[in-house]
Structures are given as structure tokens and as C-alpha cells.
Amino acid sequence: MLADDLAKAIIDGEFAPGARLDEQQLAQRYAVSRTPVREALRQLATTGLIEIRPRRGAIVAQVTPAQLEELFVAMGELEATCARLAALSMAPTERRRLQDLHERMGALAAANDVSAFADANHALHTMIYAGAHNIVLADMAAAMRRRLSPFRRAQFRLEGRLPRSHDEHGQVVRAILRADAPAAHAAMLQHVMRVEQSFEDLCAINQPAMAEEK
Amino acid sequence: MLADDLAKAIIDGEFAPGARLDEQQLAQRYAVSRTPVREALRQLATTGLIEIRPRRGAIVAQVTPAQLEELFVAMGELEATCARLAALSMAPTERRRLQDLHERMGALAAANDVSAFADANHALHTMIYAGAHNIVLADMAAAMRRRLSPFRRAQFRLEGRLPRSHDEHGQVVRAILRADAPAAHAAMLQHVMRVEQSFEDLCAINQPAMAEEK
DNA sequence: GAATCGTTAATTGCATGCAAACTTCACTAT
DNA sequence: ATAGTGAAGTTTGCATGCAATTAACGATTC
Structure with missing residues (x-):
């Protein structure tokens, strides 16, 4: 299409x-x-x-910093909701696959393989959307992710972002695995807020470069 | 357009x-x-x-009962998120207007004015979306509401639904007014689930009539 | 008598063409 | 020199027309 x-x-x-x-x-x-x-x-x-x-x-779509903030908040709430539902209703097989992927991502983070980690990151989040067992919510979360992706592409390049991202994932994954819904919600919310923070740091670095273009 | x-x-x-x-x-x-x-x-x-x-x-769009269930769950989670954020960040003016509208709706429920109550109901929920102070989330919630409205139109006609709906709103509104975010979340989630239950009751009544058409 | 295949009619999908509106550039006037 | 006005060119928005696919109906065969 x-x-x-x-x-x-x-x-x-x-x-x-x-x-x-x-x-x-x-x-x-x-x-x-x-x-x-x-x-x-x-x-x-x-x-x-x-x-x-x-x-x-x-x-x-170009987005003011205020709108971007709103987009990240909305995305965080959506993902946190998916994580909470996933903690409640993921099947044993899904939980095992989630854990497997998360462990593999540890190696990618250690090797600083940005590209592979980004792909795996996408898969991990998609897995959590699916684990909510609600196609409507999963579609909304995926659409949100797409909408933010033009602004988030370079975020993983930030020095030391991969291991920290992996740590945050660990919080989420462990909460889901032990079916701790509130913890899964909180951990995912925090993770997305950290991603936003990284993005803002990146903007602060690139801002002078962007300014001198014109 | x-x-x-x-x-x-x-x-x-x-x-x-x-x-x-x-x-x-x-x-x-x-x-x-x-x-x-x-x-x-x-x-x-x-x-x-x-x-x-x-x-x-x-x-x-025609929707299987399973998809309808998913739509209501997604809508409930979205509205509950808006309610939680509204409890945290509504301005005093917004809180007062919310309370005013809710009190006026008590009279409409008592008078069993279905049409006026439905309009006010829409306004109340929209007010809560707006109270979340996040246009992205508010738009998503509104879109969800639109998407479900073909299936929800007749729901208020159920005998005694208006006062019960008003009671459920009271739970939500009071939680928001006292800035009790978790309670606002829970009350809204419960409200939407009750709406879904009413709709299913309505379907159960109409099902035989629909069956004899063909 | 029922099922399958062929033909026809209708509807979607896309291309093209034309009119209206916006942007840009030039010219004039202050 | 700058700002405002005018005109031309570009681009969107919509209408129409044609081709391709699909659905429906009838005919033929088993």
C-alpha cells in the first residue's frame, strides 16, 4: 500500500x-x-x-517542544497501560520469550551494537503491546511509536544510553514476569520519561549545530 | 469537511x-x-x-463481540488515564466547572431526560479529557468515543441507567476534586465497565428481535 | 435438480484535465 | 530603501473518463 x-x-x-x-x-x-x-x-x-x-x-508534522512533551507523556501512559495489562494477562510462553529477548539484549548493549539494539528494542516493546492481549490498545501504542519515531531516531547514539536503557527494561520485564501490575506500570512510565529526557539532551547538543545551518 | x-x-x-x-x-x-x-x-x-x-x-465497521470487548477495555483504560491526570493537574476553575456540570446532571437524571443527559454526559467526559491537559490523549479518547458511539447509542434508554450512571460519575468527580489520582483512575475504569455491561444487557434483550428479522 | 462455469453488469481504482487559490516576484509609490 | 499592490506561475482540489476486478445471473452439464 x-x-x-x-x-x-x-x-x-x-x-x-x-x-x-x-x-x-x-x-x-x-x-x-x-x-x-x-x-x-x-x-x-x-x-x-x-x-x-x-x-x-x-x-x-513538525512539532513544538510543548507538543513533543505531550506526545511523550501520552506514549508513556499508553505503554505503561500495556505493561500493566501484560503483567496481568501474559501467557507463560509470552513471559518466557520476553525474558529471552531481554537477556539477549544485554549482550547487544554490552557490545554497543546500536542498530541491533534498536531493532530488538522495537521487538521488545511490540511484545509488551501484544502481551496486553488487546489489539486496539496495541495498535494505538504502535501508531504512537510511529508518530514519534522521526524524533527519536538518533536517541540511542547517546553515550552510555544502551546499558541504561537495558536496565530500565529490566525493571519493566521483571515486574511483568512476577505479575506485579502497578510496578510494571510505574517502571514503563519511568522508562519512557527517561527516553524523553535522553532525546531532550540530544536536542540540547544539536541545537547549536541546527542554528548555524540557517 | x-x-x-x-x-x-x-x-x-x-x-x-x-x-x-x-x-x-x-x-x-x-x-x-x-x-x-x-x-x-x-x-x-x-x-x-x-x-x-x-x-x-x-x-x-462491524465488530465481533470479542472486538467490542477490546474496544471497551481500551476506552476504559484511556478514560481512566485521563481521569488520573485530570485529578493531578486540573485547574481550580476546571474543577469547579466539572462539579457544576455534575450537579446539573443530577436534575436531568431525576427528570429522566435521556437526550439532555446524553449531551451532558458527552460534555462531562470531554471536560475530563481536557482536564488531563494533554491534547494528544484527549484526541485519542475522543476518537475512541466516536468509534464506539454507533454501538452505544441506545444504552441510556435502559431502565434506571441514568441515576446509576450519575452515581458512577459522582465517584469519578469526587476523586478528581480531591486530587485522588488512583481513585479517579479506578472509578473511571469501573464506570466504563458498567457502561459496557449495560450495553451487553441491551444486546441480550435485542438479540431475539434481531434474530427473527432474517 | 443442483452445481459449476461463462458472460455481463456494476463498482472500484487510477489517470488526466480544468478551475480556483495561494505564493512569489516584480514594479510602483511613498 | 522599503512596503504595498499587481500579475503570473505553481499547486491544490475536484470532476470526469477509462480500465480492471469482482459479483451476480443465467446457461449448461452431470
């Missing part, structure tokens, strides 16, 4: 936040006419990934 | 779940061509209100 391809391109950072999404260019790029491009853009706009300004075209 | 009009028509029950949404008919009805209709349908599909089956047209 065209909307998925476009979403992937945006998530992968081929279009930066604020970049104009010209219908004709996209039509050429994907070798279709403007009609399906327009339909795809409307879909992405409803997910919040892009923004359509009437008569003025579409841009990749 | 066309998508909003269409969504309203679906929410108001002009198109029942499972009804086919013919592009040409909709185009005639709204006096536009098929192109904007298609764009609107794609948008509604991403919200989950309708379902587009490739090459086979769009229908109002």
Missing part, C-alpha cells in the same frame, strides 16, 4: 519534519498519478504523521 | 454497522464527485470507523 511506503520513508527520515511533500514529486517517485498520492496523504494526516494545510500542501 | 459530515452521519446511526457505503450514492448525497468521497472514506478507515475491503467497497 502506498500510504505504508510513504510512512516508512518518513519514519526512516527520508523526509525531515517540516519538509514539503509535493504531490507531483511523490507521484513521480512512486510512478503513480496524484490521485492515490492524495489518498495516502489524507490517511497519514489522520494518523498525525503529516500535516495538511488546506490549499497549501502537506508537510511532515 | 466531508469526512466529518460522513462520520457524523455514521455516528448518528444513519448508516448501521455493516451497511455498504457506495461511493456514487455518497457523491450524489453530498453533491460532490467520487474523488473527495474516496478521500474521506480513506480517512475514516484509518480511524477504524469504517472498513475498506480492496476492490469490494467500504462498509461501516
Whole structure:
């Protein structure tokens, strides 16, 4: 589906936040006419990934720091809810797989393999969404993650972020494994807040570099 | 916007779940061509209100009892999260307005004014979403409410539902007013579960009538 | 008599074309 | 020199038309 391809391109950072999404260019790029491009853009706009300004075209959603804060809070609450439900209702098999993955990620963190850790991180969180046994909630959490991904891509590159992230995961995973719902909720909430903090640190570092571009 | 009009028509029950949404008919009805209709349908599909089956047209989303259960659980968790955050961060003015509205709804419940109570109910929940001071979460909760509304329309007609609903609201409102976040969370979760229970009771009553149609 | 296959009709998906609106650039006036 | 106004070009928004797929109906065969 065209909307998925476009979403992937945006998530992968081929279009930066604020970049104009010209219908004709996209039509050429994907070798279709403007009609399906327009339909795809409307879909992405409803997910919040892009923004359509009437008569003025579409841009990749750019977000003020205040909105970003809200997005992270909402994401944290969603993920924390999934973690709480997962603690209550994960099947034994799911719990074992979660533990396995978490342990494997320890090695990746130690080796500082950012790319593999990022993939595994995605899998871990997705596993927790699935463990909530509620497709609606899982879809919402996944959509939220997608919506934030343009802003979160470089976060793991921060020095020493991998082991700390792994530690935070450990808190969440252990709480889920012992079916401690409140602890799972709290640990996940804290984890997401830490991710946000890392992102803000990263912004603070890059801000001067971004400023000198213009 | 066309998508909003269409969504309203679906929410108001002009198109029942499972009804086919013919592009040409909709185009005639709204006096536009098929192109904007298609764009609107794609948008509604991403919200989950309708379902587009490739090459086979769009229908109002029909939902199995299991999916409906998931929708109500997800909605309950979302609303409970909003209630918890509202308890923590509502401004004094907002708290007073919430209390005012709740007290006015007591009279509506006593008078058994179903229509006015339903409107006020919507306002009350929206007020709590807003009280969370997080637009992203509020939008998600509102979208969820929209998505469930085709199935929840007749729920207030159940005998004696209004006073009980008002009582449940009282639990939530009092918890929010005294900034008791865990209690607000729990009370809202319970309220939504009770709404779901009412809906299921209603289904159990209507089921035979639906069965004899075919 | 029922089931399967072929044909026809209808509907979706996409391309193209045209009109309206916005942006940009140039020119004029203060 | 700067700001405001005008016009041209670009881009969105929508309508229409055509092709492809699917559903429905009828005919034929077992």
C-alpha cells in the first residue's frame, strides 16, 4: 500500500519534519498519478504523521517542544497501560520469550551494537503491546511509536544510553514476569520519561549545530 | 469537511454497522464527485470507523463481540488515564466547572431526560479529557468515543441507567476534586465497565428481535 | 435438480484535465 | 530603501473518463 511506503520513508527520515511533500514529486517517485498520492496523504494526516494545510500542501508534522512533551507523556501512559495489562494477562510462553529477548539484549548493549539494539528494542516493546492481549490498545501504542519515531531516531547514539536503557527494561520485564501490575506500570512510565529526557539532551547538543545551518 | 459530515452521519446511526457505503450514492448525497468521497472514506478507515475491503467497497465497521470487548477495555483504560491526570493537574476553575456540570446532571437524571443527559454526559467526559491537559490523549479518547458511539447509542434508554450512571460519575468527580489520582483512575475504569455491561444487557434483550428479522 | 462455469453488469481504482487559490516576484509609490 | 499592490506561475482540489476486478445471473452439464 502506498500510504505504508510513504510512512516508512518518513519514519526512516527520508523526509525531515517540516519538509514539503509535493504531490507531483511523490507521484513521480512512486510512478503513480496524484490521485492515490492524495489518498495516502489524507490517511497519514489522520494518523498525525503529516500535516495538511488546506490549499497549501502537506508537510511532515513538525512539532513544538510543548507538543513533543505531550506526545511523550501520552506514549508513556499508553505503554505503561500495556505493561500493566501484560503483567496481568501474559501467557507463560509470552513471559518466557520476553525474558529471552531481554537477556539477549544485554549482550547487544554490552557490545554497543546500536542498530541491533534498536531493532530488538522495537521487538521488545511490540511484545509488551501484544502481551496486553488487546489489539486496539496495541495498535494505538504502535501508531504512537510511529508518530514519534522521526524524533527519536538518533536517541540511542547517546553515550552510555544502551546499558541504561537495558536496565530500565529490566525493571519493566521483571515486574511483568512476577505479575506485579502497578510496578510494571510505574517502571514503563519511568522508562519512557527517561527516553524523553535522553532525546531532550540530544536536542540540547544539536541545537547549536541546527542554528548555524540557517 | 466531508469526512466529518460522513462520520457524523455514521455516528448518528444513519448508516448501521455493516451497511455498504457506495461511493456514487455518497457523491450524489453530498453533491460532490467520487474523488473527495474516496478521500474521506480513506480517512475514516484509518480511524477504524469504517472498513475498506480492496476492490469490494467500504462498509461501516462491524465488530465481533470479542472486538467490542477490546474496544471497551481500551476506552476504559484511556478514560481512566485521563481521569488520573485530570485529578493531578486540573485547574481550580476546571474543577469547579466539572462539579457544576455534575450537579446539573443530577436534575436531568431525576427528570429522566435521556437526550439532555446524553449531551451532558458527552460534555462531562470531554471536560475530563481536557482536564488531563494533554491534547494528544484527549484526541485519542475522543476518537475512541466516536468509534464506539454507533454501538452505544441506545444504552441510556435502559431502565434506571441514568441515576446509576450519575452515581458512577459522582465517584469519578469526587476523586478528581480531591486530587485522588488512583481513585479517579479506578472509578473511571469501573464506570466504563458498567457502561459496557449495560450495553451487553441491551444486546441480550435485542438479540431475539434481531434474530427473527432474517 | 443442483452445481459449476461463462458472460455481463456494476463498482472500484487510477489517470488526466480544468478551475480556483495561494505564493512569489516584480514594479510602483511613498 | 522599503512596503504595498499587481500579475503570473505553481499547486491544490475536484470532476470526469477509462480500465480492471469482482459479483451476480443465467446457461449448461452431470
